[in-house]
Amino acid sequence: MTGWAKDTTELVGRTPLIELKRFPTRAGGAAATILAKLEMFSPGGSVKDRVAQHMVCEAESQGLLRPGSVIIEPTSGNMGISLAMIAAARGYRCILTMPDTVSLERRLLLQRLGAEVLLTPARQGMRGAINKVIELRTTLPNAWYPQQFYNQANPRAHRLGTAAEIWEETGGAVDIFIAGAGTGGTITGVAEGLRERKPDVEIVAVEPASCAVLSGGRPGPHRLEGLGPGFIPDTLRLDLIDRVIPVSDQDAVSTAIQLMKDEGLSIGISSGAVAWASLQEARKEENRGKVIVTIFPSAAERYLHTILFDDLRGKTR
Numbered sequence: 605m606t607g608w609a610k611d612t613t614e615l616v617g618r619t620p621l622i623e624l625k626r627f628p629t630r631a632g633g634a635a636a637t638i639l640a641k642l643e644m645f646s647p648g649g650s651v652k653d654r655v656a657q658h659m660v661c662e663a664e665s666q667g668l669l670r671p672g673s674v675i676i677e678p679t680s681g682n683m684g685i686s687l688a689m690i691a692a693a694r695g696y697r698c699i700l701t702m703p704d705t706v707s708l709e710r711r712l713l714l715q716r717l718g719a720e721v722l723l724t725p726a727r728q729g730m731r732g733a734i735n736k737v738i739e740l741r742t743t744l745p746n747a748w749y750p751q752q753f754y755n756q757a758n759p760r761a762h763r764l765g766t767a768a769e770i771w772e773e774t775g776g777a778v779d780i781f782i783a784g785a786g787t788g789g790t791i792t793g794v795a796e797g798l799r800e801r802k803p804d805v806e807i808v809a810v811e812p813a814s815c816a817v818l819s820g821g822r823p824g825p826h827r828l829e830g831l832g833p834g835f836i837p838d839t840l841r842l843d844l845i846d847r848v849i850p851v852s853d854q855d856a857v858s859t860a861i862q863l864m865k866d867e868g869l870s871i872g873i874s875s876g877a878v879a880w881a882s883l884q885e886a887r888k889e890e891n892r893g894k895v896i897v898t899i900f901p902s903a904a905e906r907y908l909h910t911i912l913f914d915d916l917r918g919k920t921r
Protein backbone atom coordinates (compact mmCIF):
# COMPACT_ATOMS: atom_id res chain seq x y z
CA MET A 605 0.00 0.00 0.00
CA THR A 606 1.42 3.39 -0.94
CA GLY A 607 0.27 6.53 0.85
CA TRP A 608 -1.64 6.48 4.10
CA ALA A 609 -4.79 5.12 5.66
CA LYS A 610 -7.79 7.42 5.46
CA ASP A 611 -9.20 6.19 8.77
CA THR A 612 -8.55 3.56 11.47
CA THR A 613 -10.69 0.91 9.81
CA GLU A 614 -8.41 0.88 6.75
CA LEU A 615 -5.63 -0.48 8.96
CA VAL A 616 -7.55 -3.63 9.88
CA GLY A 617 -6.11 -6.88 8.50
CA ARG A 618 -3.01 -7.43 6.32
CA THR A 619 -1.22 -8.62 9.46
CA PRO A 620 2.36 -9.90 9.23
CA LEU A 621 3.31 -13.59 9.08
CA ILE A 622 6.48 -14.68 10.90
CA GLU A 623 8.49 -17.90 10.95
CA LEU A 624 9.11 -19.18 14.49
CA LYS A 625 12.78 -20.20 14.62
CA ARG A 626 14.29 -20.04 18.09
CA PHE A 627 11.12 -21.35 19.79
CA PRO A 628 11.02 -24.77 18.02
CA THR A 629 14.81 -25.07 18.11
CA ARG A 630 14.97 -24.48 21.88
CA ALA A 631 12.09 -26.91 22.34
CA GLY A 632 14.28 -29.64 20.81
CA GLY A 633 13.76 -29.09 17.08
CA ALA A 634 10.91 -29.60 14.66
CA ALA A 635 10.41 -31.42 11.34
CA ALA A 636 7.96 -28.83 9.97
CA THR A 637 8.11 -25.04 9.58
CA ILE A 638 5.79 -23.02 11.85
CA LEU A 639 4.50 -19.64 10.64
CA ALA A 640 2.40 -17.44 12.91
CA LYS A 641 0.06 -14.64 11.79
CA LEU A 642 0.31 -11.74 14.21
CA GLU A 643 -3.18 -10.33 14.72
CA MET A 644 -2.04 -7.98 17.50
CA PHE A 645 -0.70 -5.75 14.70
CA SER A 646 -4.28 -4.72 13.87
CA PRO A 647 -5.24 -1.29 15.35
CA GLY A 648 -7.65 -2.77 17.94
CA GLY A 649 -4.95 -5.23 18.96
CA SER A 650 -6.65 -8.51 18.09
CA VAL A 651 -8.08 -10.92 15.52
CA LYS A 652 -11.56 -9.56 16.33
CA ASP A 653 -10.94 -6.32 14.40
CA ARG A 654 -11.52 -8.18 11.15
CA VAL A 655 -14.80 -9.59 12.39
CA ALA A 656 -16.11 -6.33 13.88
CA GLN A 657 -15.25 -4.47 10.68
CA HIS A 658 -16.82 -7.05 8.38
CA MET A 659 -19.99 -7.37 10.47
CA VAL A 660 -20.40 -3.58 10.50
CA CYS A 661 -19.86 -3.30 6.71
CA GLU A 662 -22.38 -6.07 5.97
CA ALA A 663 -24.93 -4.56 8.37
CA GLU A 664 -24.49 -1.15 6.71
CA SER A 665 -24.97 -2.58 3.22
CA GLN A 666 -28.08 -4.48 4.41
CA GLY A 667 -29.51 -1.29 5.91
CA LEU A 668 -29.47 -2.75 9.45
CA LEU A 669 -26.98 -0.14 10.58
CA ARG A 670 -27.57 3.51 9.65
CA PRO A 671 -26.45 6.91 10.91
CA GLY A 672 -27.91 7.21 14.42
CA SER A 673 -27.89 3.43 15.07
CA VAL A 674 -26.56 2.02 18.35
CA ILE A 675 -24.33 -1.06 18.36
CA ILE A 676 -25.05 -3.32 21.37
CA GLU A 677 -23.21 -6.55 22.22
CA PRO A 678 -22.54 -8.61 25.35
CA THR A 679 -18.73 -9.10 25.48
CA SER A 680 -15.93 -8.68 27.99
CA GLY A 681 -13.36 -9.82 25.47
CA ASN A 682 -11.46 -8.66 22.43
CA MET A 683 -14.69 -8.35 20.44
CA GLY A 684 -15.73 -5.44 22.66
CA ILE A 685 -12.54 -3.51 22.00
CA SER A 686 -12.81 -4.08 18.25
CA LEU A 687 -16.48 -3.05 18.16
CA ALA A 688 -15.76 0.06 20.24
CA MET A 689 -12.92 0.97 17.88
CA ILE A 690 -14.94 0.49 14.66
CA ALA A 691 -17.97 2.25 16.19
CA ALA A 692 -15.81 5.26 17.11
CA ALA A 693 -14.14 5.39 13.70
CA ARG A 694 -17.51 5.25 11.89
CA GLY A 695 -19.43 7.49 14.29
CA TYR A 696 -21.83 5.03 15.93
CA ARG A 697 -22.86 4.91 19.56
CA CYS A 698 -21.77 1.60 21.14
CA ILE A 699 -23.11 -0.05 24.31
CA LEU A 700 -21.30 -3.13 25.66
CA THR A 701 -22.59 -5.28 28.51
CA MET A 702 -20.32 -7.54 30.57
CA PRO A 703 -19.97 -9.20 33.97
CA ASP A 704 -18.61 -6.86 36.68
CA THR A 705 -15.50 -9.05 37.07
CA VAL A 706 -14.02 -7.48 33.90
CA SER A 707 -10.57 -6.02 34.61
CA LEU A 708 -10.35 -2.30 35.32
CA GLU A 709 -7.87 -1.72 32.47
CA ARG A 710 -10.27 -3.39 30.01
CA ARG A 711 -13.22 -1.30 31.17
CA LEU A 712 -11.28 1.96 31.08
CA LEU A 713 -9.95 1.25 27.57
CA LEU A 714 -13.48 0.57 26.29
CA GLN A 715 -14.68 3.84 27.81
CA ARG A 716 -11.77 5.79 26.32
CA LEU A 717 -12.71 4.36 22.92
CA GLY A 718 -16.11 5.95 23.47
CA ALA A 719 -18.14 2.86 24.37
CA GLU A 720 -20.73 2.85 27.15
CA VAL A 721 -20.06 -0.04 29.51
CA LEU A 722 -22.93 -1.63 31.45
CA LEU A 723 -21.83 -4.05 34.16
CA THR A 724 -24.00 -7.01 35.18
CA PRO A 725 -23.59 -9.14 38.35
CA ALA A 726 -20.77 -11.69 38.02
CA ARG A 727 -22.93 -14.44 39.56
CA GLN A 728 -25.17 -14.27 36.47
CA GLY A 729 -22.14 -14.92 34.20
CA MET A 730 -22.38 -14.05 30.47
CA ARG A 731 -26.12 -14.88 30.67
CA GLY A 732 -26.64 -11.69 32.69
CA ALA A 733 -24.83 -9.63 30.04
CA ILE A 734 -26.85 -11.26 27.24
CA ASN A 735 -30.14 -10.63 29.06
CA LYS A 736 -29.18 -6.98 29.49
CA VAL A 737 -28.71 -6.62 25.72
CA ILE A 738 -32.07 -8.29 25.10
CA GLU A 739 -33.65 -5.80 27.52
CA LEU A 740 -31.87 -2.85 25.82
CA ARG A 741 -33.22 -3.90 22.43
CA THR A 742 -36.78 -3.32 23.61
CA THR A 743 -35.98 0.27 24.62
CA LEU A 744 -33.65 1.20 21.76
CA PRO A 745 -35.48 0.89 18.43
CA ASN A 746 -32.35 1.83 16.46
CA ALA A 747 -30.15 -0.84 18.10
CA TRP A 748 -28.12 -3.33 16.08
CA TYR A 749 -27.00 -6.53 17.79
CA PRO A 750 -24.06 -8.13 15.89
CA GLN A 751 -24.18 -11.52 17.73
CA GLN A 752 -20.70 -12.84 17.04
CA PHE A 753 -21.67 -16.46 17.92
CA TYR A 754 -24.44 -16.53 15.26
CA ASN A 755 -23.54 -13.95 12.61
CA GLN A 756 -22.11 -15.64 9.49
CA ALA A 757 -20.27 -12.39 8.67
CA ASN A 758 -17.83 -13.59 11.37
CA PRO A 759 -16.46 -16.62 9.46
CA ARG A 760 -16.87 -14.69 6.19
CA ALA A 761 -14.43 -12.03 7.44
CA HIS A 762 -11.83 -14.78 7.76
CA ARG A 763 -12.65 -16.53 4.47
CA LEU A 764 -12.35 -13.29 2.51
CA GLY A 765 -9.53 -11.74 4.55
CA THR A 766 -7.38 -14.02 6.70
CA ALA A 767 -7.45 -17.04 4.36
CA ALA A 768 -6.65 -14.95 1.26
CA GLU A 769 -3.72 -13.31 3.07
CA ILE A 770 -2.32 -16.68 4.25
CA TRP A 771 -2.60 -18.06 0.72
CA GLU A 772 -0.75 -15.11 -0.79
CA GLU A 773 1.89 -14.82 1.92
CA THR A 774 2.82 -18.52 1.71
CA GLY A 775 2.52 -18.65 -2.08
CA GLY A 776 0.07 -21.53 -1.57
CA ALA A 777 2.64 -23.56 0.41
CA VAL A 778 0.45 -23.94 3.53
CA ASP A 779 -0.15 -27.63 4.40
CA ILE A 780 -1.65 -27.46 7.90
CA PHE A 781 -3.71 -24.66 9.48
CA ILE A 782 -4.04 -24.53 13.28
CA ALA A 783 -6.31 -22.15 15.21
CA GLY A 784 -8.04 -21.90 18.54
CA ALA A 785 -11.84 -22.12 18.54
CA GLY A 786 -13.95 -19.61 20.43
CA THR A 787 -16.84 -18.56 18.21
CA GLY A 788 -15.11 -20.76 15.61
CA GLY A 789 -15.17 -17.90 13.11
CA THR A 790 -11.42 -17.97 12.54
CA ILE A 791 -11.03 -21.71 11.98
CA THR A 792 -14.23 -21.99 9.92
CA GLY A 793 -13.58 -19.03 7.65
CA VAL A 794 -9.89 -19.78 7.09
CA ALA A 795 -10.67 -23.48 6.48
CA GLU A 796 -13.28 -22.53 3.86
CA GLY A 797 -10.93 -20.09 2.15
CA LEU A 798 -7.95 -22.44 2.07
CA ARG A 799 -9.93 -25.54 1.02
CA GLU A 800 -11.34 -23.60 -1.97
CA ARG A 801 -7.75 -23.24 -3.14
CA LYS A 802 -6.18 -26.46 -1.83
CA PRO A 803 -8.70 -29.20 -0.97
CA ASP A 804 -6.23 -31.37 0.98
CA VAL A 805 -5.05 -28.69 3.41
CA GLU A 806 -5.33 -30.07 6.97
CA ILE A 807 -7.37 -28.13 9.54
CA VAL A 808 -6.57 -28.50 13.25
CA ALA A 809 -8.66 -26.88 16.01
CA VAL A 810 -7.35 -26.09 19.50
CA GLU A 811 -9.61 -26.06 22.58
CA PRO A 812 -9.14 -25.97 26.37
CA ALA A 813 -8.42 -29.44 27.82
CA SER A 814 -10.81 -28.80 30.74
CA CYS A 815 -13.61 -27.69 28.37
CA ALA A 816 -13.04 -30.08 25.46
CA VAL A 817 -16.53 -29.92 23.96
CA LEU A 818 -15.32 -30.35 20.36
CA SER A 819 -13.49 -33.53 21.43
CA GLY A 820 -16.75 -34.89 22.90
CA GLY A 821 -16.07 -33.80 26.49
CA ARG A 822 -18.15 -31.76 28.90
CA PRO A 823 -17.95 -27.99 29.37
CA GLY A 824 -15.88 -26.87 32.35
CA PRO A 825 -13.99 -23.87 33.70
CA HIS A 826 -10.71 -22.90 32.03
CA ARG A 827 -8.34 -19.93 31.79
CA LEU A 828 -7.81 -19.79 28.01
CA GLU A 829 -9.55 -16.46 27.37
CA GLY A 830 -11.29 -16.34 23.99
CA LEU A 831 -11.39 -20.13 23.53
CA GLY A 832 -13.85 -22.85 24.59
CA PRO A 833 -17.26 -21.19 25.14
CA GLY A 834 -18.60 -24.56 26.34
CA PHE A 835 -21.01 -25.15 23.44
CA ILE A 836 -20.78 -25.55 19.66
CA PRO A 837 -21.59 -22.14 18.12
CA ASP A 838 -23.46 -21.61 14.83
CA THR A 839 -20.29 -19.93 13.51
CA LEU A 840 -18.24 -23.15 13.80
CA ARG A 841 -18.30 -25.78 11.01
CA LEU A 842 -17.14 -29.06 12.55
CA ASP A 843 -17.18 -30.82 9.16
CA LEU A 844 -14.12 -28.80 8.06
CA ILE A 845 -11.96 -29.87 11.03
CA ASP A 846 -9.61 -32.86 10.69
CA ARG A 847 -8.32 -32.96 14.28
CA VAL A 848 -8.90 -31.24 17.61
CA ILE A 849 -6.01 -30.75 20.04
CA PRO A 850 -6.95 -30.07 23.69
CA VAL A 851 -4.42 -27.86 25.51
CA SER A 852 -4.17 -27.39 29.29
CA ASP A 853 -4.11 -23.92 30.87
CA GLN A 854 -0.61 -24.65 32.18
CA ASP A 855 0.81 -25.74 28.79
CA ALA A 856 -0.70 -22.66 27.13
CA VAL A 857 0.76 -20.27 29.70
CA SER A 858 4.22 -21.84 29.95
CA THR A 859 4.47 -21.98 26.14
CA ALA A 860 3.43 -18.32 25.81
CA ILE A 861 6.06 -17.34 28.39
CA GLN A 862 8.79 -19.40 26.70
CA LEU A 863 7.89 -18.12 23.23
CA MET A 864 7.95 -14.51 24.37
CA LYS A 865 11.53 -14.98 25.56
CA ASP A 866 12.64 -17.01 22.55
CA GLU A 867 11.17 -14.81 19.84
CA GLY A 868 10.83 -11.41 21.52
CA LEU A 869 7.14 -11.40 20.67
CA SER A 870 4.39 -10.30 23.05
CA ILE A 871 1.60 -12.90 22.84
CA GLY A 872 -1.53 -13.75 24.81
CA ILE A 873 -2.72 -17.00 26.41
CA SER A 874 -4.61 -18.41 23.41
CA SER A 875 -1.50 -17.74 21.27
CA GLY A 876 0.43 -19.89 23.76
CA ALA A 877 -2.17 -22.63 23.31
CA VAL A 878 -1.90 -22.70 19.51
CA ALA A 879 1.91 -22.45 19.72
CA TRP A 880 1.93 -25.56 21.95
CA ALA A 881 -0.35 -27.44 19.51
CA SER A 882 1.74 -26.27 16.52
CA LEU A 883 4.88 -27.62 18.15
CA GLN A 884 3.26 -31.06 18.66
CA GLU A 885 2.31 -31.15 14.96
CA ALA A 886 5.69 -29.81 13.82
CA ARG A 887 7.51 -32.59 15.72
CA LYS A 888 5.66 -35.41 13.96
CA GLU A 889 7.89 -37.26 11.49
CA GLU A 890 4.97 -37.52 9.03
CA ASN A 891 4.91 -33.70 8.88
CA ARG A 892 8.59 -33.35 7.89
CA GLY A 893 9.05 -30.50 5.38
CA LYS A 894 5.45 -29.31 5.72
CA VAL A 895 4.38 -25.73 6.38
CA ILE A 896 2.15 -25.11 9.40
CA VAL A 897 0.33 -21.77 9.67
CA THR A 898 -1.22 -20.66 12.95
CA ILE A 899 -2.89 -17.50 14.27
CA PHE A 900 -1.70 -15.50 17.29
CA PRO A 901 -4.91 -13.60 18.21
CA SER A 902 -3.61 -10.96 20.65
CA ALA A 903 -0.66 -9.65 22.71
CA ALA A 904 0.35 -10.23 26.34
CA GLU A 905 -0.52 -6.68 27.45
CA ARG A 906 -4.20 -7.61 27.32
CA TYR A 907 -3.69 -10.25 30.05
CA LEU A 908 -1.80 -8.39 32.77
CA HIS A 909 -4.31 -9.53 35.41
CA THR A 910 -4.42 -13.20 34.38
CA ILE A 911 -2.36 -16.37 34.97
CA LEU A 912 0.02 -15.15 32.27
CA PHE A 913 1.58 -12.78 34.83
CA ASP A 914 0.70 -14.46 38.14
CA ASP A 915 4.30 -15.43 38.95
CA LEU A 916 5.54 -11.87 38.39
CA ARG A 917 2.74 -10.49 40.55
CA GLY A 918 3.76 -12.94 43.29
CA LYS A 919 0.65 -15.10 43.13
CA THR A 920 0.75 -18.88 43.02
CA ARG A 921 -2.36 -19.36 40.91
Ligand code: PMP
Nearest residue numbers: 785786787788789790830874901
Ligand atom coordinates in the same frame (compact mmCIF):
# COMPACT_ATOMS: atom_id res chain seq x y z
N1 PMP B 1 -8.07 -16.03 21.09
C1 PMP B 1 -8.52 -14.87 21.57
C2 PMP B 1 -7.63 -14.10 22.49
C3 PMP B 1 -9.78 -14.40 21.22
O1 PMP B 1 -10.25 -13.24 21.73
C4 PMP B 1 -10.58 -15.18 20.35
C5 PMP B 1 -11.93 -14.68 19.98
N2 PMP B 1 -12.97 -15.17 20.81
C6 PMP B 1 -10.08 -16.41 19.88
C7 PMP B 1 -8.82 -16.78 20.27
C8 PMP B 1 -10.90 -17.36 19.04
O2 PMP B 1 -11.33 -16.85 17.83
P1 PMP B 1 -12.72 -17.29 17.21
O3 PMP B 1 -13.81 -16.61 17.99
O4 PMP B 1 -12.67 -16.81 15.80
O5 PMP B 1 -12.86 -18.78 17.29
